[in-house]
Amino acid sequence: MAAGKFVVLMVMVALMVEGSRAMTLCDMNDEGLEACKPSVRQPNPVDPSPECCKALKGADLPCLCSYKNSVWLGTLGIDPKLALDLPPKCKLQMPS
Numbered sequence: 372m373a374a375g376k377f378v379v380l381m382v383m384v385a386l387m388v389e390g391s392r393a394m395t396l397c398d399m400n401d402e403g404l405e406a407c408k409p410s411v412r413q414p415n416p417v418d419p420s421p422e423c424c425k426a427l428k429g430a431d432l433p434c435l436c437s438y439k440n441s442v443w444l445g446t447l448g449i450d451p452k453l454a455l456d457l458p459p460k461c462k463l464q465m466p467s
Contacts, residue, residue: 397434399426411454424461 395401403426410419419427 397431399430402426403430407457410457410460411450412448413450413453416450416453419457419460423457424463427457427461427463 403422406420406422406426409417410423
């Protein structure tokens with residue numbers, strides 16, 4: 372389960388770093404990354420949207436997990452606790 376939580380962290384890092392540039396990260400495109408953004412930012416995070424969950428379900432989770440120790444999370448406004456909560460909220464089956 373922890374591996375899946377780190378997936379979300381990396382998605383948010385990519386979104387914040389790349390801004391408006393067209394990109395994909397671990398099989399997630401800009402739209403998917405943007406859809407998850409409101410769920411990992413304070414002060415008023417929201418539950419993940421269906422679009423966010425769909426993007427996470429289609430992502431290469433082991434690839435995203437490889438970014439789990441990024442130093443950019445805090446500087447990019449990503450709340451790690453909120454990001455770690457996304458996979459269970461999306462009812463994802465996490466890789467072992």
